Amino acid sequence: DVVPDAISLLYPHIGSLRSPFGFVRDKVLVNLLDVPGRSDASEAEFPTDQWVLRCKRLLASLERPAIGLALDQSDIEFIVGQLGLVAVLPLTVRGLIPVLGSARAVISMRMHPALLSTMLGVPTWALPYCGKVRPTLTNLGLDSALVGEGELAIDMSAPGRRVDYSREWTANYSASSRWLEASISGVT
Numbered sequence: 001d002v003v004p005d006a007i008s009l010l011y012p013h014i015g016s017l018r019s020p021f022g023f024v025r026d027k028v029l030v031n032l033l034d035v036p037g038r039s040d041a042s043e044a045e046f047p048t049d050q051w052v053l054r055c056k057r058l059l060a061s062l063e064r065p066a067i068g069l070a071l072d073q074s075d076i077e078f079i080v081g082q083l084g085l086v087a088v089l090p091l092t093v094r095g096l097i098p099v100l101g102s103a104r105a106v107i108s109m110r111m112h113p114a115l116l117s118t119m120l121g122v123p124t125w126a127l128p129y130c131g132k133v134r135p136t137l138t139n140l141g142l143d144s145a146l147v148g149e150g151e152l153a154i155d156m157s158a159p160g161r162r163v164d165y166s167r168e169w170t171a172n173y174s175a176s177s178r179w180l181e182a183s184i185s186g187v188t
Contacts, residue, residue: 005140007115008172009180014097014119021098024088028062029103031069031110033129034078040130045149052082054152059083063156064104071110107154111136118142118165125154141168
């Protein structure tokens with residue numbers, strides 16, 4: 001059985017976890033990974049040769065200043081060491097949500113920050129670096145947050161960038177809640 005993504009159970013509560021995090025205010029929050037160094041690099045939907053140069057070109061194309069989002073030590077090493085960005089490293093979900101919610105926009109290779117930022121109504125670009133990103137976001141109805149296959153490029157000036165996914169998250173929350181209740185009660 002395909003289980004609804006449990007992250008949707010956070011949806012009704014995410015607003016209570018949101019608080020201002022001034023350090024990222026009005027900046028583009030980017031989570032770029034060292035894709036060529038990952039075991040799942042062959043699943044990336046974009047070329048990974050000259051990776052650091054491609055990432056730097058992406059950063060240079062942004063209309064706002066960027067700050068890195070790191071979720072572990074390897075992220076820090078790449079974002080700070082290779083790309084030269086300042087980075088934030090939230091240690092908990094309670095720390096991550098204010099960071100995401102305060103950003104002007106989020107560009108994420110990691111799936112969960114992309115999911116959470118769509119919940120928060122922040123303009124989001126999800127870069128599918130591995131095989132789980134596109135199917136998960138598509139299954140949740142968030143496929144318009146995905147960057148298309150091919151070059152690593154973001155058009156932040158495109159009018160009408162979708163930010164309201166409340167209908168999809170409400171439906172995902174309902175499906176996950178029903179699944180959880182049925183699982184606990186043993187009713188299928």
